[in-house]
Amino acid sequence: MDPQTPVTERRKAPVIAPGHTFATITDKISSIVLARPVTNAWLVGFGFFGLITMMLLYAIGYLFLRGVGIWGVNIPVGWGFAIVNFVWWIGIGHAGTLISAILLLLRQQWRNSINRFAEAMTLFAVACAGMFPLLHLGRPWLFYWLFPYPNSMNYWPQFRSPLVWDVFAVSTYFTISLVFWFIGLIPDLATLRDRAENKWAAMIYGILAMGWRGSARHWKRYEKAYLLLAGLATPLVLSVHTVVSFDFAVAILPGWHTTIFPPYFVAGAIYSGFAMVLMLAIPIRKLYGLEDFITLRHLDNSAKVMLATGLIVAYGYAVEAFMGWYSGNHFDSFLLWNRLHGPYRFTYYALLFCNIGFPQVLWFRNWRTRPLRLFVVSAVILTGMWLERFVIVVISLHRDFLTSSWGMYYPTKWDWMTFIGTIGFFLFAFFLFVRILPMISIFEMRTLLPEAEVKEAE
Amino acid sequence: MDDRGKKSEEICPGKKGSLDLVAVRKRLEQTKGPEYWRSLEELAGTAEFREMMHREFPKGASEWLDGVSRRGFLKLMGASLALAGMTACTRQPLEPIVPYVKQPEEFVPGRPLFYASAFSMRGYATPILVESHLGRPTKIEGNAQHPVSLGGTDVFTQASLLDLYDPDRSQTLTYLGDPYSWSSFLAAFHGPLASQKPLQGAGIRVLTQSFSSPALADQMQSFLKLYPSAKWHVYEPVNRDSVYAGAQMAFGQPVETQYKLDKADVIVSLDADFLYGGYPGFTRYAREYASRRDPDKSMNRMYVIESTMTSTGAKADHRLPVQAAKIEQFARALASGIGVNAGAGQLGDAEAKFAAAIGDELKTHHGSSVVIAGDNQPPVVHALAHAINQALGNVGQTVVYTDPVSAIPVNSTDSLRDLVSDMRAGKVDMLIILGGNPAYDAPADFGFGDALKSAKVPLRIHLGLHQNETAELCHWHVNEAHYLEAWGDTRAYDGTVSIVQPLIAPLYNGKSIYEFVALLSGQSEATGYEVVKAYWQKQHSGPDFDMFWRRALHDGWIEGTTFTPKDVTTKAADFPTSTSSDTKSIEINFRPDPSIWDGRFSNNGWLQELPKPVSKMTWDNPIFIGPAMAARLGVQKEDLVELELQGKSMLVPVWVQAGQPDNTVTVFLGYGRTRAGRTGTGFGFDAYQLRNSAIPWFAAGLNVRKVSGSYELASTQGMQSMDAEIGQRPLVRETDLDEYRKEPNFAQEEEPKKDETLYPVVPGFDYSKQPYAWGMAIDLNSCVGCNNCIVACQSENNIAVVGKDQVNRGRHMHWLRVDTYYEGDRDQPRAFFQPVPCMQCENAPCEVVCPVGATVHSTEGLNDMVYNRCVGTRYCSNNCPYKVRRFNFLRFQDWETPQYKMMRNPNVTVRSRGVMEKCTYCIQRITQHRVDAERADTPIKDGELQTACQQSCPSNAIIFGNINDPNSKVAKLKGLLRNYSLLGELNTRPRTTYLAEIRNPNPQLEHLATAASAVESENS
C-alpha cells in the first residue's frame, strides 16, 4: 500500500477492509487459484527458483559422490554451514506455527488472514531445515540408524544425544504442522470444489476436501480438534527450538554450554520467522492485490512482535556477554574476547547491527506501517539471525580448550551452493503453493465479517 | 612438469624417444593403483605401447586428479541406492580364500611372527624387530633386548616400512629408461669390466654412501685387491666429516665418541641435536637422558648452546641461542674457563656469564659431566670438546672413545671432490653409484650432475631404490632391494653388529648392494645371503657356527662385536681458529630436515606429513627466522624471501620460529626434489643450491631480501602458546626443582575429587571390580619430542596420509599428536612437548552426544570407537575438549594400490570415508593379549602388553598398563604427586594423565629465566 494512506487508516487499520461480504471474500480469494491466469511474473519467478533448486540437487549429488570433505568443515570446526542453515531454517519455520496456533489461542483475530501462508512457509522452511542434518552426515545413506527400528544388529539409537532429540522434535514438528495446515484447508478445499468450473480441478479439490459439507456437527468437532491441535502445537513449537538449542547447550564447549540458550533461541526463531513472513506477505499483497485482507494492521502487529522478540534476543546476547565476564571462567571470557577481537569479529559486529541496532527503527510507527521499509528491516533481521547461528557454531568451535588445536573455517563454493539452493527451493515451493491453494483462509475470513455474528432473536 | 621433458633431452643427447618415456614416467607418477600396474606391464616393451599411451593415460590421469569416474560413478550409484534405504538388502559379495599349497611350519595363520633385524642410516644401525603377517612385514618395533635400542626407535626407522611398499620405488632394471633384464645387464656389463682387468681397474670408480657393514667392507677389500687401481669413494650429504676431523685434530686419529648420559649430572651441548632421530645412538641417549630426569631422584642438568631451535634445545634447562660461528668462541671461553688453554673466545656479556656459570658447574662435576659437540660444528669445536672432557676427567666415565663405526672414515666431501675431478679429467671409464643421490645432494660447486652426464664418463651405473635424479643421468639403473628384502649386516653406534635379515622376497627382484659388489669381484651369482654368511663364517672361530648364526639372527646382534673403549691421548693442544664470527652479517645454517633427512625419505608420506618437532610444519621446508629478526626484516610466516649467498640465490617461504637465534637463518636440506615420486616431487625448496663444499654447514654473509608474494605452509598446530589473550591455560604443568620440592603437588590444583560426581556407577561397569582398567601416564619430563610415537601409531593403526592441501584444511589424521608450546620471550622461549593421544575419559563427553551410540565405554574403561556404526555427525569431535578425534572427510585411504594392501595391519579396520576415528589404546593388542592370557589362564603381566607408541618410545615417556594393579608401573606413576589430568577441571576423568614437567635450572643463571618469565607475565 502506498505511503499516502488516509490518516484514519493509519491510526488503527482494520483487519479486513470495509465493504466485504461472504460472497466477495470467497470469490476474491478463490479466484486467485481458479480464475486468475498464469502471469509472466509468476512464470519467471517459478522458473528462476526452479533453476536454483536444480543447483541444489547438483550440489547434493556431488556431495554424496565425494563426501562432506567438499565443504569447509574440519577439525576443530566439525560443523559449518550445514548446521548454521539448519538452525536458521527451523527458526524461520516457527513463525508460522506461532501465528496459527499461539495467536489462535490468544484470540488474535488478525491472524486469520496470514496464518494460511505462514503455515505453508513453516512447512517449506522445515523441509529445507530437515535436509541439512541428513546432508552433513559423513555417511548420509545410513541416516535411518537414528530411528529405533528392530534391526538385525540389535542396536539402537542413543537417546541421550541431542541429535536424536532433534530427529524426533523436527519430524514431529513437521508432521503436526502438516496436519494442522491440512485440516485448516479442508473447508476451503470444499469451497474450491464447489467453485471450480473445470471438472478435473473439482475432482482433485473434491478428493482433498474429503466430502466436507459444513454440517454443524462436523463444524463442532472440527473446531474442537483445531483448538486442541493449536494447544498441542504451541508447546511443540517452543520445544522444537529449545531442543535445537540443546544441540549446543548440552555440549561442554565454551559458548555452547549455556543455560540461556533455550529461551533466546525460541525468541530468535520467532524473530526471524516474522521477518520471513513479512518478506513474503509484503510482495504478495501487492502482487495479488490483497491489501484488503493483509492490511497495515497485520504489518504493524508483526513488526511489533519482531521488536519484542528482537529485544529478548538482545537480552540474550547481553547475558552471554555478562556471564563471559562475570563467571570468571577464563574459557568463557576468552570466548567473549574472541568474538570481539578474533578473526571472525566482523560477523559478530554485523550480527549486533542486524539484530539489535538497526531493528530499533521499529519503535517508529512510520517504519512499521511502510511496507517497503518493513521489507528492508526484515531482510536485515534475517541476515542477522543467520549470522547469529554462524557466530554460535563457528566462533565457539574454532578456538576451544587446547590452543594447540585451534583452527579456522572457510566455507567452500559447495557450502554456498547448498545454502542458496535451499533458499531457491523454499521460494520455488512457495510459488507453487500460491498457484494451487488458497493462500488466505477463506472460511476464517468469513468469520471476521460483522454479519457472521448471530444476533439474539427475541 | 614440462621442463623435465626439456631437461632430459639435453641430458641424454641422441637418446631415442626419451621425451615419450619422460612423459610416460610423468604420467605414471600421476596415475594410481591398477593403471599403474598395467602401465608397468606395458612399459615392459609391447610394440604399440606408445599410441596406447595416448588413449589410455589421460583417462587414468584425470581419474587421479578428480575421482569422478567409472569408479566414482559406481560409488554414487551405491550411495543413492543406499539412500533409498536399501542398504539392508545389499549383500556381501562372495569372497575367495586362498590357502598355501605347502604351508611353512612356523606360520600360524592369524598370528604374526617377529624377526630381529636392523635399519641403518649413514652406517649407524637401529636394531629392530619386524612384525610379519604371513610373510608381509607390517610393523617395525625397537629391539628391546638390544643394548642400543632398548626397544626404542626413531621416526626414520619406523617409516622405513612405508619405503618398502612405496609404489614409486624403481621396479625394473633400465637402460636409458627402457626396461631390461638382469641377464642383459650382465651381458652388457661383462665386456667393460673385463677390459678393466689389464688396467687393474684404473678406470673403475665406485661411489657409495657411508656404511659400517663388515661384510661389505670385506667385499670392498677383495674388490680392491682384484682391481688395485680402482677407487672406492664415499659421499654422504649429511656427513660426520668434522667429527672425525675433530678427533684427528685432538688425538691424531679418527675415533668415534660415545657418551654415557646416565652417568652425567651435567650435559653441555655445543649445537648437538643428540635427542632427535638420526643422531648416532639417539635411542640409547634418549633413554639414558630420560633416566636422569626424575625429580624425585638426582636430576641431571642440561645446557644447550645452539644455532637452530631444536627439540634438544627445547628440553634444555638452560638454552642459549647463538649464531653457529659463535659457538667456537663459546667453546673456547668454556675451555679456558676450566683451565684448558684455548684462548679466550670473544663473547657478549650474557654469553660470557652463561659460559662462566657452566664452567663453574663443570668444575664441580669431575667425571660426571659431558660436553657434546654437534656434527655441524667445525673440527676445532670437537677438539675443544674433547679437551674439555679430558680436563674434566670425563673420559672413561661419561665419554668413551672407540674405533670409528663407519667402514671408511674418510672425509666424504674430499672423497667426492676427488671423484669429480677424475671424472672431469676423463680418468673414469665406468662409474658405479651404489645407492645415494649425489646428482641431487652433492655440493653445488662440484657440479656433479654436469660432470656425470658429460660424455667423459662412458659407462654410468646406478643402484638405487628409486629412479631418482642420479639414476636419470646414468645409463644403467639397477633397482635395489629394500633392506627388508635383503640380507646384510651393519653396526650400531657402539659397534655392535646386527645381521639384517629379509622379511620378504624382493617385490621387484631388486639386487642388494652385496650382490652387486659380489658381481664386481666376479661372483655374479652370489646371493646376499651367501656373501654375508660366508663373511661371518670366516670371522667365527668357534666350532658350532650354526648355533652362533641362529643366535645372532634370533637376538638381532652378534655377541662380542661391540667396540672396546680405546685409550687415546691428546696431542699438543693448539686450536686453530676456523671461522671468525661476525655477528653483524646474517648467517645461514644448513640442517638435515627433521622429517625427510637429506631427501632420501622425500617420497615417504608418513614422514612428509609428520609435523616437524619445533615448527609442526608438514610437507615443506620454510627457512627459520627468529622473531626479532623477522620484525627487523618486516617479514612474517609464509612471506617469500630471496636468499642470496656467494652469488647463488633461491626463493623460499619464511617460518618465524621462536627460539631461533638472531641474525641466523636455518635452511633445511632434502626438499625440492625433481624425481622423487608422487609424494616427494615438487614439494619444498632445494637448499643444496646454496650449499658448497667450503661451507657444508654454515656461513656468514647471507643476504635476505623480502620479495612480493607468499607461499602457503601447512602447520598442524593452531597456536604455539598455551596462553590465549585472556586467561592462562596450564596445559603443560611445569615448575623448577626447588619449587617442586617446596610444593610437590602443585600440578594437582583443580583436580576434582574422585567422589565429585552426580553419576552413580553404571551397573556392570564398576571399573574397580574389573581385572583390568587400562590407563596411560605420559612423563613430560622424559618426552624429548622426537615424534617417534606418531609414526609408530600411524604404522600400527593403518592411519591414512591426507596430503598438504588437506592438512591445510585442518584434516590431518594422526591419532597421536605431539603439541609444542612456547612460553615467555619468543626469542629465548621455554619450550614444552606434550604428546596427546585419546584421553579415554571415564565421563567421556564425546559418547553422550553420539546419536547412534557409535562410541561407548567398554568395561575396562576404554572409550570404544565403532567405525562401522559411525554415521559421521562429527558431534563427538566438537564435544571433545582435547580434539583428539579424526574424521575421514573424504576417502583418505588408498584402496587401490596393491602394495598398501600388503602393508596394512590386518588387525585394525581400514576406515573409509565419512567415519570418525581416534586412538584406541591399540585395542587390537589389548584383545590379543587378553585372549592369550585367558587361554593360558594367567593375568596379563605388567609391561608385556604395550601400545605402539609406548613400545618404541626411546625415552620411556609413555607408560601404559593396568591401573587396577597397584604394582603396575602406570599405577605407580599415577600415584605420584606430579601426576595431573589435562583440563582436569572439566571432570572428564581422563585415563591418560601427565606427569608435570620439572626443570632443573642453575641458580646462578636464574636471572635469565626470571627475565624470560617477567616478559611472559607482561604478555599475559
Next chain:
Amino acid sequence: MAQIFHRSTNTISRATIFGAVFVVSFAFWVALKIERSPYVTYAGVARPQPVPFSHQHHVSGLGIDCRYCHTSVEVSRFAGIPPTKTCMNCHSQIWTKAPMLEPVRESYRTDKSLVWTRVNDLPDFVYFDHSIHIDKGVGCNTCHGPVDHMPFMYNYASLRMEWCLNCHRAPEKNLRPRGQVFNMRYQQPTPDSPVAMDGKTFSDQQSLGLYLVKKYKLRTQADITSCSTCHR
C-alpha cells in the same frame, strides 16, 4: 450442484486410507525379513567351490577330526584353511586318479593355490577369535551347525550381530565341556542323557552352563557385549 463422485467412492476412499497403513507396515516388515533372509545372509546356501569337497564324507564318513585340516583353530583367531599338501597327504595314496580331484593335484603340481570361496564370512570390521571360543567351551557345531552332515559346505547361522549377541548375552545356554568341543555328535544334557563332568552329573544345560561359566572363568555379560570385544 451435481454429485462429483459416485456412491462407491466413499468406501473406496476409506479403504485406501485404511489400507495405506497396512501397505506401509507390510513393506517395512518385508524389508526386515529380507535383511535376515538367506538371500542376504547366505545361511544354508552352499557356495560354488573349485572342488566338491564333502565335509559329510570326511567327518562322519571317515571320522577325521576338525583340527586335522583346521590346524590353527585352537591357537589363533583364524581356524586355517588346509594347504593343498594336507589334501595330498591322503590323496597321493587314494583316489589318485579321481577326475574330481584334478584341481587339487594340479595345484600341488603347479604350486598354484586352490581358490576356495569363503563360506563363514564375517564383515571385515568384525574380529572373531576361534581360539578363545574353543577355550571357553563353545562347540564347533554350535556355530557351524551339523558340518558332519553337509555334503556341500554352507554357513549354518545368519552371522548377524543379533545372532552373536544371543550367545554373548547368555553364554551358559551353549557351553559344553572343553573335551566335547570338537565332538560333532555332542548333545546338550537332558534328564535321560545327562552329562558327567568333574564327578558331577548335569541333567540340564542351565546347570551345566552356569557351572562351566564359573569353571572356565567367562567374563561378564557386560564385558563380552562391549563393542571392542568384536569391533576395532
Next chain:
Amino acid sequence: MKRTPVYGLMAEFATPTDIVSAAKRTHEAGYRKIDAYSPFPIEELAEAIGFHREGVALVTLIGGLLGMFGGYLLQYWIHNISYPTNVGGRPLNSWPAFIVVTFEMTILFAGLAAVFGMLALNGLPMPYHPVFNVPRFAFATKDRFFLIIFSSDAKYDSVETRRFLESLEPRSISEVPS
C-alpha cells in the same frame, strides 16, 4: 426401518441468525434427525440442533497418553533391558535426557489422534453424499445456510414437514433425493 426414496427436506437461509433460529424451532418442534450446514463454524448452530458431546478431546487424551508412555518405555527398554551400554558414565536410565523424546511422542500421538479422531467421528472422507444432489447446496460453502430434516426422522412426513419448513420462511425448500 423402511427405506424411502427421499433422503430429506432441505431449507435454505441467508444469514446465520435465520438458520440458528430456524434450527432452534425445528428442534423444539420435536424433530430430532436434523442437520444444518454453514460456510463457517457457528457455535450456536450445533447447540440449536441439539448436538453437545463431540468426543474429540477424549480421543486426543488417549493418544497423548499412549505417546507419552510408549515414548518413555521405548527409551527405558532400549537403554536398560535390550542393550545396556555405558555412555560416558551416565546412568542407564538417564530420565532427564529421555524427557525430550517422551514429550515429542506425546505431542505427535495426541495431534494425530485429534485429527484422525475428528475425521473418523465425522465419518470423513465421504466424497459422495445425498445433500450434494441439491444444486443450490453448492452455496453451502460460500454464503448460504441450509437446514435439513431427514426422512428417517420419526416425525417426518413429506407434507407435514414441508409445511413446517415453509413456516420458517426459508429462501427456498428443496427435496433431497436419496
